[in-house]
Amino acid sequence: MAKLWGGRFQKSAESWVDEFGASIGFDQQLVMEDIEGSIAHVTMLGAQGILPTEDVEKILSGLRELNTKAEAGELEFTVANEDIHLNLEKMLIDLIGPVGGKLHTGRSRNDQVATDMHLFLKKRVAEVIDLIENFQATILEKAEQNVETIAPGYTHLQRAQPISFAHHLMAYFWMLERDKQRFSESVKRIDILPLGAGAMAGTTFPIDRLKSAELLGFSQVYQNSMDAVSDRDFIVEFLSNSSLMMAHLSRFAEEIILWSTDEFKFIELDDAFSTGSSIMPQKKNPDMAELIRGKSGRVYGNLMGLLTVLKGTPLTYNKDMQEDKEGMFDTVQTVLGSLKIFEGMVRTMTINTARLEQAVQSDFSNATELADYLATKGMPFREAHEVTGKLVFTCIQKGIYLLDLPLEEMKKESELIEADIYDVLAPEAAVRRRNSLGGTGFEQVKIQLQTAKALLS
Secondary structure (H helix, E strand, O other): OOOOOHHHOOOOOOHHHHHHHOOHHHHHHHHHHHHHHHHHHHHHHHHOOOOOHHHHHHHHHHHHHHHHHHHOOOOOOOHHHOOHHHHHHHHHHHHHOHHHHHHHOOOOHHHHHHHHHHHHHHHHHHHHHHHHHHHHHHHHHHHHOOOOOEEEEEEOOEEEEEEEHHHHHHHHHHHHHHHHHHHHHHHHHHOEEOOOOOOOOOOOOOOOHHHHHHHHOOOEEOOOHHHHHHOOHHHHHHHHHHHHHHHHHHHHHHHHHHHOOOOOOOEEOOHHHOEOOOOOOOOOEOHHHHHHHHHHHHHHHHHHHHHHHHOOOOOOOOHHHHHHHHHHHHHHHHHHHHHHHHHHHHHHOEEOHHHHHHHHHOOOOOHHHHHHHHHHOOOOHHHHHHHHHHHHHHHHHHOOOHHHOOHHHHHOOOOOOOOOHHHHHOHHHHHHOOOOOOOOOHHHHHHHHHHHHHHHO
C-alpha cells in the first residue's frame, strides 16, 4: 500500500520495519481528539476562504461520520498507515474521495499530534481533579466520624503521641489538596494550542490560529512555531504531578496495609478490596493497596522515561518524540484507576475503635505529657525530659505503664508531681490539650474539618 507521504520514495520498507516505526498500536487512543482537531481545522480553512464551502461541508460530513464510527468502536486501524493521523486521513479519502486530501492543507502531523495531546490531557486532568475531590470528600466523611477516636501516632514507626484518628486521616486530605492545586495550575500550560505551527515554521496559507483556538476551547496559542511542535513540558509536568500524587497514595497504602495486619488490627478492609490465598484459607490480603503502592514506581518510570527522551533532542520534531505517548496514556490510566480504587477502599473500610483505644492505653505515648506537666511547674524542659525518661525506664522494668505507676514512685524522681498527673496522662486529655493551631486537639480538628469542607464546597 502506497504511503500518503510516499511520493519522494522509490522503495518501500519491510513490513517489520513499518511495525517498529508505527505508533497506531497506542496513539489510536487519540482518535476522538484527532477528529475534533480536524473538524476545527477544516472549519477555520473554510472561514478563511482557503477551501471552498462545498469542500469544507463534504470534509466535515466525512469527519462526523468517522466520529460516529469511532464512538461505536467500528474503525479498523492498520500499521500500514503508521499513526492515527494517516489512518483517519486515509479513511476520510476512502469515504468522500480525493477531496479528503485537502484536510491537511496548512498543517503538519507535527502540530496535529501536539494538538491531539493537548486536547487529551485537558480532558484527563479534569477527570483527575474530579476524582481527587471525590476521594477528599470520602476522607473528610471518615474523619468527621472519628474526631474523638484516639489512635497512637508514630515517628520512626515507634509509638510517639496519642492523636485524633481524624487528624491522621486529614493529613492525606491536605496532601491531595496540594496535588489538586498542582494539576489545576498545570492546566494553563496545557491550554495552549500548537495547531497552525505547521511542521516547524508556520505556513504560507492565511490561516487564523486564534479562530482554531476558539473552536477548540483554548485560551491561547503558542507564540513560536518551533516551540509549539517540540514542546512536551506539559506532559512532563503532568507526569511529575502524577508521580508526587502517587507517592502520597503509596504512603497512605502502606499505612492501610500495616493497619490491616493482625499486629495492628486498627482497620478491616472490605472484602471487595481484598483477596485470598490459593493455599492458605485464612488469608485476607490488602492486594489493592499493595497494587497502588507498586504502581507508584510505574508512574515514576514514565516520568524518567520522557525526561530521558527529551534531554538530547534538538529543535524541532524528532521521531524520538513518538515515545512521549505510551507513558502518558499509561499514567492517565494508572492515576484514574488508583484514585477510584482508593476512594472505595477508604469508604468501605471498618475502623476498629476498641483496638485503637486499647493501643493507646498500653504504651508510653503519653510520656511527653508528663514532661510538659513538669515544665509547666517551672522545671526546665531538659530536666523534665530526663525525669520522665527515668520513670519510663522504671515502668519498663516493672512491666507496667505510666498510668499504672503509683504516685509515691513518681515522687521519688520529682516532688512536683501531684495526684492530678493521672488526669494529665489519660490519652483523651493528652489529645484534647493539644489545641495549638493545626494540632490534634479535638477542637482544632473540628476547625480543620470546617476549613476542608469549605474548600470542597
